[in-house]
Amino acid sequence: MEKVLDVRDMVPKDRHPKIFGLYNSLRPGESFMLVNDHEPRPLLYQFQVEHDGEFDWWTLESGPEVWRVSIVKRERPNPDITITDYLQADHRRLDTIFEGFKNSVKESRWEDAAKSFREFSLGLRKHIRIEEEILFPVFEEKTGMRDAGPTFVMRTEHKEIQTLLDQILGATEGRDALGVESGSGSLLGILLDHNMKEEHILYPESDSFITGGERAMVIKKAQAA
Numbered sequence: 001m002e003k004v005l006d007v008r009d010m011v012p013k014d015r016h017p018k019i020f021g022l023y024n025s026l027r028p029g030e031s032f033m034l035v036n037d038h039e040p041r042p043l044l045y046q047f048q049v050e051h052d053g054e055f056d057w058w059t060l061e062s063g064p065e066v067w068r069v070s071i072v073k074r075e076r077p078n079p080d081i082t083i084t085d086y087l088q089a090d091h092r093r094l095d096t097i098f099e100g101f102k103n104s105v106k107e108s109r110w111e112d113a114a115k116s117f118r119e120f121s122l123g124l125r126k127h128i129r130i131e132e133e134i135l136f137p138v139f140e141e142k143t144g145m146r147d148a149g150p151t152f153v154m155r156t157e158h159k160e161i162q163t164l165l166d167q168i169l170g171a172t173e174g175r176d177a178l179g180v181e182s183g184s185g186s187l188l189g190i191l192l193d194h195n196m197k198e199e200h201i202l203y204p205e206s207d208s209f210i211t212g213g214e215r216a217m218v219i220k221k222a223q224a225a
């Protein structure tokens with residue numbers, strides 16, 4: 001079970017020391033979930049300066065009242081992490097949340113299911129935004145491929161994915177197990193192939209075009225997206 005640090009009742013000046021204290025006590029590969037009452041953006045920037053390449057930052061809930069972030073101490077510090085490593089890790093993380101969601105539905109734990117699905121949907125929409133707004137423009141500029149290239153195909157599939165996310169959310173909120181099952185089947189059908197194309201073609205190609213410094217910039221922007 002992931003550790004939880006809820007700082008909402010702490011006075012502001014105590015919050016960052018508490019958070020960094022807990023982070024420093026983690027063993028490599030461990031994580032904790034931070035619960036806060038505002039978007040912890042200044043905290044992210046402080047992590048990027050003080051722990052560059054040592055941590056992952058995954059948003060689980062993004063307001064309007066509660067913000068939750070999973071902060072992971074990487075197994076190995078990796079300031080030169082590639083786009084492939086970073087976005088592939090996000091695919092795996094989202095796969096795990098989706099598995100948990102399906103198990104909750106199977107056992108009719110609808111509240112857990114809805115919570116997992118909201119995390120999944122938020123994470124996947126953010127992932128898509130990172131690709132479309134941060135990565136693809138760099139890829140398109142470097143290769144000159146826009147309207148007929150791989151990013152065009154990915155953008156089209158993203159639209160289908162987002163439609164299915166709305167559909168599954170509706171079915172989950174309506175506690176409609178059959179609707180969830182059919183939506184999930186369609187979603188996984190697209191995602192499996194989509195992620196494979198990204199992991200085997202688009203991400204490695206991006207890594208080969210983009211220089212080390214630009215790559216670090218892309219990943220920092222992705223964390224803050």
Ligand SMILES: [Fe+2]
Pocket residue numbers: 128131154158194198
């Ligand atoms: Fe994608």
Ligand SMILES: [Fe+2]
Pocket residue numbers: 087091127131195198
């Ligand atoms: Fe992706």
